[in-house]
Amino acid sequence: MSYYERSVDALDSFGHQLLSPPPSVDSAVEEGVDDDEYDLISLRSSQCSQYFDYDYDGRLLQNVNNTYLLPADSQEMDRLSAQHQMLFVRNSSLFVGPLDEALEEARVKNYGVPTVLDVGCGGGDWVIDLARQFPYAICLGTDIVPVQRSETYVPENCSFELVDVDLPLPWPENSFDIIHMRDINQGITNYDSLVARLCQILRPGGLILLAEPEITIWSAASDHEVPYVLELYWRTVRNALRRRGVDPDLPLHLYPALLRTGALQALHHDELGIPCSTYFTNATLQQTGELNSRCLDEFITSSKTLLLSTGMSRDEVALLQFQVRDELSKEDARFFQRWFHCWGRKPSW
Numbered sequence: 001m002s003y004y005e006r007s008v009d010a011l012d013s014f015g016h017q018l019l020s021p022p023p024s025v026d027s028a029v030e031e032g033v034d035d036d037e038y039d040l041i042s043l044r045s046s047q048c049s050q051y052f053d054y055d056y057d058g059r060l061l062q063n064v065n066n067t068y069l070l071p072a073d074s075q076e077m078d079r080l081s082a083q084h085q086m087l088f089v090r091n092s093s094l095f096v097g098p099l100d101e102a103l104e105e106a107r108v109k110n111y112g113v114p115t116v117l118d119v120g121c122g123g124g125d126w127v128i129d130l131a132r133q134f135p136y137a138i139c140l141g142t143d144i145v146p147v148q149r150s151e152t153y154v155p156e157n158c159s160f161e162l163v164d165v166d167l168p169l170p171w172p173e174n175s176f177d178i179i180h181m182r183d184i185n186q187g188i189t190n191y192d193s194l195v196a197r198l199c200q201i202l203r204p205g206g207l208i209l210l211a212e213p214e215i216t217i218w219s220a221a222s223d224h225e226v227p228y229v230l231e232l233y234w235r236t237v238r239n240a241l242r243r244r245g246v247d248p249d250l251p252l253h254l255y256p257a258l259l260r261t262g263a264l265q266a267l268h269h270d271e272l273g274i275p276c277s278t279y280f281t282n283a284t285l286q287q288t289g290e291l292n293s294r295c296l297d298e299f300i301t302s303s304k305t306l307l308l309s310t311g312m313s314r315d316e317v318a319l320l321q322f323q324v325r326d327e328l329s330k331e332d333a334r335f336f337q338r339w340f341h342c343w344g345r346k347p348s349w
């Protein structure tokens with residue numbers, strides 16, 4: 001069964017909008033879409049152009065909601081893939097939390113077929129890896145835009161849907177055994193409400209896993225403060241998010257967000273330091289640092305539209321980006337970022 005036939009099957013079970021099947025690469029060529037974009041399902045489809053606008057620099061942005069301002073093109077999907085790899089190396093697994101255990105329990109309870117939802121899946125790296133690792137699980141990735149990798153990468157037990165989770169959710173109560181949501185805060189105006197709604201579609205005994213990066217950077221060198229331009233950069237990104245109704249401090253408050261739902265037990269949270277360059281001698285941290293330095297560099301590029309949305313001129317943005325990159329290249333500052341992970345279980349009946 002092809003990827004799109006599976007999607008149509010999923011339509012029957014969930015009863016709402018799914019990715020439109022791509023006509024052909026030829027039609028994309030006729031419409032002038034770059035060769036580089038062929039590995040994204042969406043950009044092979046003329047029917048998908050409605051979800052995107054080009055910005056001044058030719059980057060693709062989603063035009064589905066007014067909140068999320070990072071690009072939605074193959075360059076951005078490469079950044080997300082590097083970030084996915086970086087987190088995998090850092091965590092030595094697909095998630096910090098009892099994912100294997102919850103899947104196994106659901107497998108026994110649901111006659112072998114646990115269901116997994118990845119919210120704001122981006123290019124789909126996480127949900128595709130999960131579907132590969134657990135071929136008995138039915139895995140669904142959702143996003144506001146169809147930016148998932150082409151079908152050759154997608155295993156049989158994985159499909160995708162278009163859903164803006166800032167709006168009412170389309171799934172019935174008790175639909176999923178595992179719900180995973182990573183690095184999506186920048187597109188959410190009411191995270192508390194979203195988490196409460198996700199708890200409703202989580203099955204009894206199910207597991208919800210959240211992960212978000214802090215929107216700032218720290219220096220681990222005792223004699224080194226975070227330089228002014230770096231502070232200015234992160235402050236501007238945070239202000240830009242606030243202006244769009246997003247809480248930039250949410251990553252620090254995942255645990256209270258889960259607690260406030262009143263629907264979960266066995267809550268845990270974890271904080272992981274991620275080096276921004278290769279200053280550690282430990283091989284894992286060195287590899288993490290190398291990957292994170294690439295991700296950060298690409299995030300600085302991706303954040304251009306966000307920075308411009310604060311009223312900065314294009315020249316000011318270019319100068320700030322240049323200075324930030326210059327500061328980040330200083331290894332002796334031992335810069336690091338924090339990722340916050342949090343999870344909880346819904347009580348069984």
Ligand SMILES: C[S@@+](CC[C@H](N)C(=O)[O-])C[C@H]1O[C@@H](n2cnc3c(N)ncnc32)[C@H](O)[C@@H]1O
Nearest residue numbers: 068080120121122143144164165166182183187
């Ligand atoms: C930074 S990316 C992270 C992607 C993926 N979770 C990962 O960790 O690689 C954020 C993703 O969330 C999606 N997103 C943002 N706001 C959303 C919303 N309201 N509903 C669904 N997806 C959303 C974006 O389109 C983007 O693909």
